[in-house]
Amino acid sequence: MSTSALPYRPHNHDACVAQALADARAICQQRNARLTPTRERVLELIWQSHKPLGAYDVLAVLAEDGHNAAPPTVYRALDFLQQYGLVHRIASLNAFVGCTHAGKHHNGMFLICRSCGNVLELTAPDVAKAVSQAASAEAFQPEDVMIEIAGLCPACRANAPHD
Amino acid sequence: MSTSALPYRPHNHDACVAQALADARAICQQRNARLTPTRERVLELIWQSHKPLGAYDVLAVLAEDGHNAAPPTVYRALDFLQQYGLVHRIASLNAFVGCTHAGKHHNGMFLICRSCGNVLELTAPDVAKAVSQAASAEAFQPEDVMIEIAGLCPACRANAPHD
DNA sequence: TTTGCAAATGTTATAATGTTGCAAATTTTC
């Protein structure tokens, strides 16, 4: 069962999603935030795909669910999930992925495979430090750091070595 | 004269634009690319504003020029300018800025002030190295690195210290 | 000069992404 869209590293993705949802519930409870059914469903949908999911992709699945939702429903849910660090928006793709470090204070850095579309979120302290120093050197006060790297993942490199 | 929209650091912005255009002409000639009037005008408009300019902002100015352009005209010009490294697209803003390192091989890193809207492009070798190492550690082959940092520029920090 | 081709532009329509505003429903608080 599961892993129809082969993720970046093989694993039981159903368990992966279930864990993410459990974490999300815990985080929201701790912070007195309401993980309503719609919000939870949106989070689940985003997690089920390791590939970034667009807002209108989410909307389409909600429609299949029988949920007669309009764009604001999805965008509001996504805003909420972002606010609580449960999903990230990938600006270069206009799409969203589940945060793999939810709850922890972190600045994600995303490796986006241009071939298979999978995305891996990393926390790279060296990168964060270098970015912070570069900003400081300009007396700039960073608040939101966005790092998105498009390229080829290991699997796709192996499949197409001469590119 | 000029500098109606105060840039990040004070300077004669007309000269700044003129230099950028001269550089662009040289780069295009060297690479046998045609910097046509529309392309050059779009580049000029983008340079005239230190703040990122949206495609439809460009379109509006072209209309004022009397140039009855449609969206594809602008997007094509922008594609061309990006391809030759003359402008960058800021994904988090859906907008474009002139490249301050045109011709040189570089990966821009952008400091975007959320208060005044100005953008500073840096080349930070330490950041580039750290990113490259982090990607290597995942056996990922980076091709396009996007770093956009939203925050407060020095001037705006000074104006609103307690935020 | 003319002809032929590729690159660039014009034109129309449409797709994709994201927002505003307000009313109704739900949940929380008192």
Add this chain to the structure above:
DNA sequence: GAAAATTTGCAACATTATAACATTTGCAAA
């Protein structure tokens, strides 16, 4: 239970970007 706050439903709209095809332009070979 009533009042207040949060969340959702809904309709319209705004912004950003692309597709498809016709036309023009720049350039070079015949």
